[in-house]
Amino acid sequence: xxxxxxxxxxxxxxxxxxxxxxxxxxxxxxxxxxxxxxxxxxxxxxxxxxxxxxxxxxxxxxxxxxxxxxxxxxxxxxxxxxxxxxxxxxxxxxxxxxxxxxxxxxxxxxxxxxxxxxxxxxxxxxxxxxxxxxxxxxxxxxxxxxxxxxxxxxxxxxxxxxxxxxxxxxxxxxxxxxxxxxxxxxxxxxxxxxxxxxxxxxxxxxxxxxxxxxxxxxxxxxxxxxxxxxxxxxxxxxxxxxxxxxxxxxxxxxxxxxxxxxx
Amino acid sequence: xxxxxxxxxxxxxxxxxxxxxxxxxxxxxxxxxxxxxxxxxxxxxxxxxxxxxxxxxxxxxxxxxxxxxxxxxxxxxxxxxxxxxxxxxxxxxxxxxxxxxxxxxxxxxxxxxxxxxxxxxxxxxxxxxxxxxxxxxxxxxxxxxxxxxxxxxxxxxxxxxxxxxxxxxxxxxxxxxxxxxxxxxxxxxxxxxxxxxxxxxxxxxxxxxxxxxxxxxxxxxxxxxxxxxxxxxxxxxxxxxxxxxxxxxxxxxxxxxxxxxxxxxxxxxxxxxxxxxxxxxxxxxxxxxxxxxxxxxxxxxx
Numbered sequence: 001x002x003x004x005x006x007x008x009x010x011x012x013x014x015x016x017x018x019x020x021x022x023x024x025x026x027x028x029x030x031x032x033x034x035x036x037x038x039x040x041x042x043x044x045x046x047x048x049x050x051x052x053x054x055x056x057x058x059x060x061x062x063x064x065x066x067x068x069x070x071x072x073x074x075x076x077x078x079x080x081x082x083x084x085x086x087x088x089x090x091x092x093x094x095x096x097x098x099x100x101x102x103x104x105x106x107x108x109x110x111x112x113x114x115x116x117x118x119x120x121x122x123x124x125x126x127x128x129x130x131x132x133x134x135x136x137x138x139x140x141x142x143x144x145x146x147x148x149x150x151x152x153x154x155x156x157x158x159x160x161x162x163x164x165x166x167x168x169x170x171x172x173x174x175x176x177x178x179x180x181x182x183x184x185x186x187x188x189x190x191x192x193x194x195x196x197x198x199x200x201x202x203x204x205x206x207x208x209x210x211x212x213x214x215x216x217x218x219x220x221x222x223x224x225x226x227x228x229x230x231x232x233x234x235x236x237x238x239x240x241x242x243x244x245x246x247x248x249x250x251x252x253x254x255x256x257x258x259x260x261x262x263x
Numbered sequence: 264x265x266x267x268x269x270x271x272x273x274x275x276x277x278x279x280x281x282x283x284x285x286x287x288x289x290x291x292x293x294x295x296x297x298x299x300x301x302x303x304x305x306x307x308x309x310x311x312x313x314x315x316x317x318x319x320x321x322x323x324x325x326x327x328x329x330x331x332x333x334x335x336x337x338x339x340x341x342x343x344x345x346x347x348x349x350x351x352x353x354x355x356x357x358x359x360x361x362x363x364x365x366x367x368x369x370x371x372x373x374x375x376x377x378x379x380x381x382x383x384x385x386x387x388x389x390x391x392x393x394x395x396x397x398x399x400x401x402x403x404x405x406x407x408x409x410x411x412x413x414x415x416x417x418x419x420x421x422x423x424x425x426x427x428x429x430x431x432x433x434x435x436x437x438x439x440x441x442x443x444x445x446x447x448x449x450x451x452x453x454x455x456x457x458x459x460x461x462x463x464x465x466x467x468x469x470x471x472x473x474x475x476x477x478x479x480x481x482x483x484x485x486x487x488x489x490x491x492x493x494x495x496x497x498x499x500x501x502x503x504x505x506x507x508x509x510x511x512x513x514x515x516x517x518x519x520x521x522x523x524x525x526x527x528x529x530x531x532x533x534x535x536x537x538x539x540x541x542x543x544x545x546x547x548x549x550x551x552x553x554x555x556x557x558x559x560x561x562x563x564x565x
Contacts, residue, residue: 013336018366025363026354098350104316105344106367106415107336263277263317 006255007248010111019103019116020123027124038081038128042073042135049196050141060198063228070141071150071223072195074129078154078223079216081128082161083186085121086253087178091169093117100261114257118162118250125158126151142227149226157219160246163253164215170256189216194224218242265292267419267450268313272322275308282308284474285322290452295445297461298454299551300471301559306454307347309471310423313452314344326419340368343417347424347454349404351396357383357407358392361414368415375414382410386440402433409440420444422453426460438463458552468551472559482551489557490549493528496520497541506539517556524549 027034050066057065093099100113129151136142168181192206193199193216199207210217218238225231268290275283283305290296298306311317312324315335324331326338352360358379365375383389386406391399399407405425412420425441426434441464445451455461461468462482470478470485478485497503499521507514507521512531514523525531528546535544 015336015367015369021366022352022363025359029354097353098348099352101316101346101348102350102352102364103367105314105339105346106364107339107369108367109335 006252006259008255009251010115010254011109012112012115015108016112016116016119018108019113020120022099022103023117023120024123034127035131038077038131039135041077042070042132045069045073046136046139046141064141066139066141067228068224069196070136070139071227072220074132074136074150074154074227075157075193075216075219075223076190076195077128077132078125078157078219079161079186079189081124082121082158083165085124086117086162086165087169087172087181088175090117090121090166091172091175091178094169094261095175104261110258110261111254114166114254115250118159118166118253121162121165122155122158125161126155129154136227143229146229147227150223153222153226156246157215157222157242159250160215160219160242163246163249166253167249167256170253170260189214193217194220215242215245266290267292267327268452269325270309270323273309273312273319273324274321275305275312275317276320281474283312286471286474286476288469288476288479290450292450293445293448294466295441295451295453295464297465297468298452298471299456299458299461299468299555300454301456303473304471304559305474306471307423310421310452310454314342314421315339340415341417342419342421343412343415345405345408345412345420345422345425347427349401349408351404351407351411353396356393356395357388357399360396360407361411364411365414370415378414378416379410382413385413385443386410387436400433402429402436405429405433405437406440409437413444417449419450419452422451424454424456426455426457434460458550458555462551470555470558477558478554485554486549486551490553491524492526492549493524494547494549494553495523495525495528495531495535496545496547497523497535497539498543500541503535503539503541507535510534510538515557522553 046066046069050069054065059065060068100110103113104110133142133147133150137144137147168178172178192202193210193214195216199210199217202210218241221238222235225235266289268288270289271287272285273283273287274281274285286309298309300306308317312319312331313326315326315331315338318332327341329338331338352363355363361379361382362372362375365378370378380389383392386409388403388406388410391403396404409425412422422441426437429437438460441451453464465482467479467481468485469476478489480488497520499516499519503521504514504516507523512523514521523531532544532546535541
């Protein structure tokens with residue numbers, strides 16, 4: 001199989017949405033458990049970092065520390081929701097529950113199953129952002145009404161992270177090795193993507209690396225421009241980066257999964 | 264009667280390994296068609312190709328006259344599948360499992376609810392409607408999977424080892440349900456390595472081994488053709504073998520036993536007892552298992 005075959009666009013029908021609906025049904029069934037993390041996470045970070053560490057940091061580029069990290073907390077939550085949905089959660093459905101096997105015995109194809117899973121991951125990002133945003137609004141650390149634009153953007157960014165997660169799921173030998181991308185990719189991103197301090201204080205080479213390779217860098221840039229009402233044309237560069245990388249990785253994820261599951 | 268499945272020189276390779284080796288068969292509408300074979304014979308692989316989830320390597324395979332590579336979704340709308348592995352959705356209850364599954368077939372919720380009611384009656388699970396999957400016994404899970412496979416009122420039902428691991432009661436209930444489906448005119452294709460299951464249910468069977476079809480026909484015809492009507496078994500001892508040789512009998516050695524295939528079991532038994540002084544003699548009708556062991560050999564298939 002040449003590498004070009006991994007870039008073959010998936011053939012999809014409306015049936016794709018039925019996979020999304022299945023996951024939504026499970027989510028609604030266990031709503032109370034799902035609701036808490038995105039509600040508590042920003043509270044804890046805002047209190048400890050924003051108002052604890054913030055006593056010493058006071059201002060970054062003329063912005064108070066809680067206002068500086070608020071959009072980063074949104075971006076991190078978007079990343080976690082999408083990434084973990086299509087890594088651990090999808091892996092459990094695929095390998096332990098055999099849910100994918102059961103679905104492809106119906107008119108749905110594996111391409112539709114994987115796409116439905118990724119769309120659901122993106123939806124989880126949107127849900128997380130929707131629960132977090134009111135908390136940040138209550139603390140008065142995001143601008144209004146512009147910050148609501150974060151919500152549709154959360155779906156796009158979630159789609160990117162869900163596609164990345166699905167690529168790892170397609171390649172991982174077992175569920176334990178999924179810890180590797182978590183520690184080697186997600187955790188560094190969490191710390192070095194301009195989240196809790198500006199990228200500009202890092203060495204030049206690392207700045208380039210963060211801009212070229214780390215998706216969260218672009219997501220934080222965009223959420224920060226939005227919540228601080230400081231949108232510049234640079235938003236188009238980050239947006240383009242996200243759209244292109246998301247499109248490529250989505251197609252790649254579907255084809256890698258096909259290779260794994262269709263024998 | 265039309266042909267529901269047509270396979271010609273159907274082949275499936277995994278790298279160098281040939282799982283299904285250029286087999287040809289056809290399944291007629293309304294019949295129960297069984298695939299018998301030891302583990303690794305290629306039965307499940309053949310089922311998976313018919314279900315359009317595993318692409319064939321070469322040859323022709325049509326279901327309802329449609330090519331499996333070209334029309335997978337169209338074919339899958341018309342078939343129901345009972346997989347070997349229990350893959351019910353543990354996130355849902357009994358009824359929710361069927362509801363979610365019905366959506367994959369574009370069945371409107373109201374129609375689905377009606378169908379689910381009668382299907383749960385059919386597999387005797389009406390009382391378990393709201394039970395979660397983990398609380399079901401093995402037999403209940405298999406019955407629910409059967410109900411799930413019928414949700415789209417399929418014209419063709421494919422069952423891969425439908426009763427494996429079940430107790431006799433649960434097995435007989437499944438057989439009973441399958442007979443009911445056959446009498447309604449459903450076409451059924453199943454794999455099994457229970458001879459009794461094949462003999463009880465199937466109109467025609469194929470016996471597969473190492474990716475090839477060894478025989479195809481009606482169970483009783485295959486018994487007649489390969490082992491005759493009856494079998495007399497005695498201990499595999501040198502005296503007995505020598506004595507059988509003197510009598511000019513046709514026999515086969517099977518482990519600790521020696522078997523005589525015959526149409527006169529009484530006479531053979533009497534002669535054996537008189538002439539050969541064996542410790543034990545058993546006369547019994549020949550069955551599918553004898554055909555199976557004769558064709559696929561007695562060594563372990565691992």
